[in-house]
Amino acid sequence: MSARLSDLHAALGGVLHGTGDRVVVRIAPLAEAGADAVAFVAHPRYRAALAGSRAGVVIAPPDLVADVLARSEPPAGGWACWESPDPYGTFARLTQWWRQHVQPRPAALGVHPTAWVAPGARVHPTARLGPFAVVEDGAVVDEDAELGAHAVVQARAHVGAGTRLGAHVVLGYDCRIGARGLVHGGTVIGADGFGFAPVPLPGGEGKRWEKIEQLGAVRIGDDVEIGANCCIDRGALGDTVLEDGVKLDNLIQIGHNVHVGRHTAMAGCVGIAGSARIGAFCTLGGGAIVLGHLELADHVHISAASVVMRSILQPGQYSGIFPIDDNRAWEKNAATLRQLHALRERLKALERRTTP
Incomplete structure (x- = not known):
């Protein structure tokens, strides 16, 4: 299974930064993706993971577009960013599109x-x-x-x-x-x-x-x-x-x-x-x-x-x-419960000191 990035973008929408000619052969987690894969990042707290990612295409929100494109050692044709206000939602729709093409329903009716x-x-x-x-x-x-x-x-x-x-x-x-x-x-x-x-x-x-x-x-x-x-x-x-x-x-x-x-x-x-x-x-x-x-x-x-x-x-x-x-x-109650044994021992020690 492979698909041109421009075809995926046309089917699902969003804003494309970089070349649309890149061929995508799989969807992968950010840490495992290579230049032939598309991954997604939805939150700025994953900036460090994004910087080290080799994903050729990353679905990202507007505030991470620059981070996607600024990664070092880009492959031929450069990095591509698929901008979306809802990267997780776009990722979900992409998986649906991919499954329809990878695992088509039987052609025979009846x-x-x-x-x-x-x-x-x-x-x-x-x-x-x-x-x-x-x-x-x-x-x-x-x-x-x-x-x-x-x-x-x-x-x-x-x-x-x-x-x-x-x-x-x-x-x-x-x-x-x-x-x-x-x-x-x-x-x-x-x-x-x-x-x-x-x-x-x-x-x-x-x-x-x-x-x-x-x-x-x-x-x-x-x-x-x-x-x-x-x-x-x-x-x-x-x-x-x-x-x-x-x-x-x-x-x-x-x-x-x-x-x-x-x-x-x-x-x-x-x-x-x-x-x-x-x-x-x-x-x-x-x-x-x-x-x-x-x-x-x-x-x-x-x-x-x-x-x-x-x-x-x-x-x-x-x-x-x-x-x-x-x-x-x-x-709060759970945190107190974890200290219950120590409080019990302190109470017993206090009782021993105060009991005649």
Whole structure:
């Protein structure tokens, strides 16, 4: 794979400094890039790394253009700077462009011979169904959608236009995902939520669990990406909802009747218990837990491995498990906790001196 810098610039925009004739063969980190690579730098604190970088092309903000072009020992044709007010965003769009060209989608349209489509299902002629994919009765697969090998779209489910379901993905009955979505392999959308009623056993020796049937569905908006091996439970009565632009990493559990606001992102192994409501533009770090029936306001950011045990109604960064608190207060308490043993020994010594 190779591309002329001028073609990349024409496709993605920005301001180009230096020659556009340079041929780029890879995208690389700033420290590892050579003259044939494009890298990016987004903040002045990386000036030292930039000075030592051999990247032929650097995507940079306006205040770093001069630094990009002033590096020593430029290759033939000189350094090139791709100026952007949002280098990270331009880098993200560049990776999308690159993947489309490096890993093109299959040219063939239609249904693989081993796939099965129920007579009452509707699959658009431009959709792609991989080997052993299943589309059950009443389901709809819209234009340019793609189902990977062994993917299952159950009865009356709906896959939006341009959405891709990876291998072994299950979209449960009556569930819906909007347009331009991406669901990675092994994810199950619309499994039963964890609902059981404790019922006394005869003789009073204990209780057994009586299943509460989960009668809702899952509704997922447009431009949602869901990682591998996630589980998104259907609602008990109403629906579990993921709004537009939500991004989920791998191995995430979303309980029944959870509502996740638009453009919220969660890192790996996050768990959201049933009926929690997560606001818009939130982030949850890896391994974070939100207990059931709690609410997070818009723009709440939860640090990795934190446990949310109460509703958070003000935007901000929150951390910790003892219990969760405003991040600044939590850091002060954590610093004090590290000194707890020394304080204990000082207190014991003081008591010994003052005790008759």
